Amino acid sequence: MVSYLVKEFKKKNKVDISGNPKALRRLRTACERAKRTLSFVTEAIIDIDAIYEGIDFYLLVTRAKFEQLNMDLFEKCLETVKSCFSDAKMDKRSIDDVLLVGGSSRIPKVQQLLQEFFEGKDLYSSINSDEAVAYGAAVQAALLSEGVNYKNVPNLVLQDVTPLSLGMEIKGDVMDVVIPRNTSIPVKKTIEYITIEDDQSAVTIKVYEGERMIASENNLLGSFDMAVRRAPRGLPIQVCFTIDADGILYVSSEEESSGNKKDITITNEKGRLSRKEIKRMIQEAEDFKSDDMKHMKKVRAVNALDDYLYDMKKVMKDKCVASKLSFVDILKISSAMIKGKELIDGKEKNDTFVFVDCLREIKSTFQSAFNKF
Structure with a gap:
């Protein structure tokens, strides 16, 4: 205006x-x-x-x-309302009352758009729009205070939620979400991961917040290393994310067979994002969704190739199996495995189809050799 x-x-x-x-x-x-x-x-x-x-x-x-003049702003307000229902996984028909908060909610066009969105539902107007937040704060203060006459206080529980997803980086620079965005706190979740290399002596836990599928594109909150027992890859590691009522994040990991444990504490003042930055990250996740999906598709192709090579390497170490193969077949299989390993370890940026085609060729080489006996 x-x-x-x-x-x-x-x-x-x-x-x-x-x-x-x-x-x-x-x-x-x-x-x-x-x-x-x-x-x-x-x-x-x-x-x-x-x-x-x-x-x-x-x-x-x-x-x-x-x-x-302000229609774009009014429609933006409505987008926020729609986003709330989407995040909460609720249907607007399940709402009992629509309470207007803030002086701008008195604007007739805002009220009209809200009524249309809620399919003609009457807007709750018995509470002053300017005082609604103060009423809520007073109720919460009473619930948190001792010695208050609770007969006059509604039996309510105010729950905060996580503004961004919390997770850790896994193989391929992938963000593995442990606690999704808008999860009510306090909350505790434990997920089992595995080592990705033979004789791995330690694992690095990198904790991120954000909505991008690519871990490094999110906000790094902290990291730590934990020693693990040397073993073939696939050794289970328990990782636990805990958020208390004050919003403090505790991340711990444990390798049960050796008893090794490590943890980190992340407070709200330590490396956390502002509201503006949170909004920006959520928007970036939407803007770069297509690019992230391509990255995920490539990671899945690389991991599939790597897993197949690892399994075949174990098969080829079995003398009973190797003895049944001809010298020519062994050479073909070894050559195919070297080619696949070089493709994975190479610094050249290849497209997804290159890894898919390589896996198909290696499978064909193995199957043609093993079909002879």
């Missing part, structure tokens, strides 16, 4: 006040007053004496014009 009035002032007086902070401040104050007026009547007058170089500014603004 301020931008519109700046343009109108320039059109009438051939003067641009967009670079004058004092004039803009007075214009913004007048717009705020007009916004409140238009919530109750259909017309409002902008009347500012000597706004710039002694020039007065007078303009009649209708509610229809106000709604036209």
Whole structure:
């Protein structure tokens, strides 16, 4: 609305006040007053004496014009409402009452859009929009306080949620989500992972928050190394994520056979994101979803090739099996395995289909050799 009035002032007086902070401040104050007026009547007058170089500014603004100027903002508000239902996995028909909070909820167009969204449901108006948050804060304060007469306090439990997904990096720079976004806290979840190399002596736990499928594109909260018993790959590791009622994150890992344990504590003040950054990360996850899916597809192809090579390596170590193969077949299989290993370890950035085709060729080589006996 301020931008519109700046343009109108320039059109009438051939003067641009967009670079004058004092004039803009007075214009913004007048717009705020007009916004409140238009919530109750259909017309409002902008009347500012000597706004710039002694020039007065007078303009009649209708509610229809106000709604036209701000329609993108109104629709953005509605997108937030839709997002809340999507995140909570709720149907709007399950809502008992729609409570309006904040002075801007008095704007008729906002109320109209909400009623249409809730299919004609009446909006709850018995609580003052400016006081609704204060009422809620008072109830929560009473619930947290000792010595309060609880007969007058509603039996409510206020639960916070995680603003972003929490997880750890796994093979292929993949973000494996342990606690999804909007999970109610306190919460505790344990997931079993496995080592990815033979005779691995330690594992690195990297804890991230964010919505990207690529771990390194998220916000790194912390990391630690834990010693593990040397064993063939596939040794189970238990990783536990715990968030307490104060939002403090505890991440621990344990290798049960050796009893080795390690943990890390991440507070809200340590490396956490601001609301603006959280909003940006959620939007980036949507914007780069296609790229992330391509990355995931490639990781799955690489891992499938690596797993098959590992299994075949174990088969070839079996003397009973190897003795049944001809020298030529052994050479073909060894050559195919070396080719696959070099492809995985190579620094060249190959497309997904290269790994898929390589796996198909190696499988064909193995199957043709083993079909002979």
